[in-house]
Amino acid sequence: MSLKQRIQDDMKNAMREKNAQRLSAIRLLTAAMKQKEVDERVELTDEHIVAIIDKMLKQRRDSITQYEAAGRQDLADNEKFEMTVLQAYMPTQLSDVEIEAEVVSAIAQVGAAGPQDMGKLMGVLKPKLAGRADMTKVSQLVKVKLAG
Structure with a gap:
């Protein structure tokens, strides 16, 4: 069955079910x-x-942060509920170890040598990991790997 x-x-x-x-x-x-x-x-x-x-999940995360900072827990709770509903349609998330393995593999594939190669590296990783990993975390990991 298709996701749609x-x-x-x-x-x-x-x-x-009348679950509004x-x-x-x-x-x-x-x-x-x-x-x-x-x-x-x-x-x-x-x-x-x-x-x-x-x-949509990224928008919800941003909204939750802003609502909690403003003391609007009721709105933050609604956004959290929407996140759980949306998360059910996402593919299984990769573990940190699997993400790191993908990053190391992509570095070898691209021949990345330093921070100047981050754009090329993210261009290879994004299609592979989109929806299966938080791209913010992937980006941070890439920075660490390229710096070290």
Whole structure:
């Protein structure tokens, strides 16, 4: 079953269960998917959907930080719930050891020698790890490996 179909089925189930909070989170996702389909005139693949979800998760993390700093725990809790709903559609996350192995492999593949090669390295890593690893962590690890 495609990811798009799974999301549609989950939305129908949330309607049947009258789970308004879950339904709202799924509707946000479907709206973002439809927007991308209309804007780019493409049929979304699972990779496109994972990229959309990844972007939405990053937005939620930023919002949680801001809401907690402003003392709005109610809004932060809502964002956390949306994150758990969205996270269910993401591929299995790689462990730190697996990420490090990918980074070391990419360094050897590209022949990266220092910080000036970070762009080339991230260009190779992003397609491999997108959706399966937090790219912020990957970027930090790349900096450490290239500096050392």
